[in-house]
Amino acid sequence: MPSPRQAKLSDRIKEIVAAMLERRVKDPRLGFVTITDVRLTGDGQHASVFYTVMGDERAREDTAAALVSATGLIRSEVGRQLATRHTPSLEFFLDSVPETAREIEDLLAKARERDAEVAERAQGAQYAGDADPYKRRDEDEDESTEQ
Numbered sequence: 001m002p003s004p005r006q007a008k009l010s011d012r013i014k015e016i017v018a019a020m021l022e023r024r025v026k027d028p029r030l031g032f033v034t035i036t037d038v039r040l041t042g043d044g045q046h047a048s049v050f051y052t053v054m055g056d057e058r059a060r061e062d063t064a065a066a067l068v069s070a071t072g073l074i075r076s077e078v079g080r081q082l083a084t085r086h087t088p089s090l091e092f093f094l095d096s097v098p099e100t101a102r103e104i105e106d107l108l109a110k111a112r113e114r115d116a117e118v119a120e121r122a123q124g125a126q127y128a129g130d131a132d133p134y135k136r137r138d139e140d141e142d143e144s145t146e147q
Contacts, residue, residue, distance in 0.1 A: 002040065009082065010038040013047055016078050017090075024077070025070045029062035031055050036095045040088060047078075047088040050095040060094060067092040 002010065018035045032054040039048045053063045071090055079087030 006040050006042075006044065009044065009084075010040045010047070012082060013040070013049070013078055013088070014038040016081050017049055017074055020070075020074050020077050025066070025073065027066040027070060029066040030070075031059040031063040033063055033067075036097065044084070045086060045088055047090050049090055049092050051092060052095050052098055064092070064094065 014035050014037070017038070021030065021033055021035070034052045034054075035049060036052055037050040039050075040046070051063075051067070053060045071092070075087060075090050078090065
């Protein structure tokens with residue numbers, strides 16, 4: 001778990017990078033990008049920036065290339081605004097959370113369909129044996145053993 005200082009720095013880096021991509025980076029390859037998370041190493045020397053892109057695979061590739069080319073500009077602005085002794089190096093990673101969430105939603109939808117099928121089949125079903133399959137002593141036997 002990151003320290004409170006690292007968490008604060010990570011949030012600030014996230015804000016700076018998002019503002020830079022919105023206002024200063026004018027690369028036409030840059031798609032509709034959302035910065036989802038920034039993770040800072042324990043010593044503060046490296047920041048992993050996670051992002052998502054709306055669009056197809058081509059938009060993701062173009063955006064990745066635009067981010068790599070703008071890394072120096074973004075890092076210098078991060079260093080200027082953070083005013084720390086060392087400016088962390090930046091590395092951009094495509095966040096897989098949206099794809100994973102979509103896969104989970106698809107699996108949940110399939111499970112709901114199968115549950116509905118099972119419930120539909122079970123509506124008119126009857127027990128194969130007795131309704132209560134557990135053996136019980138008869139009350140008569142209980143009374144005879146007590147006497």
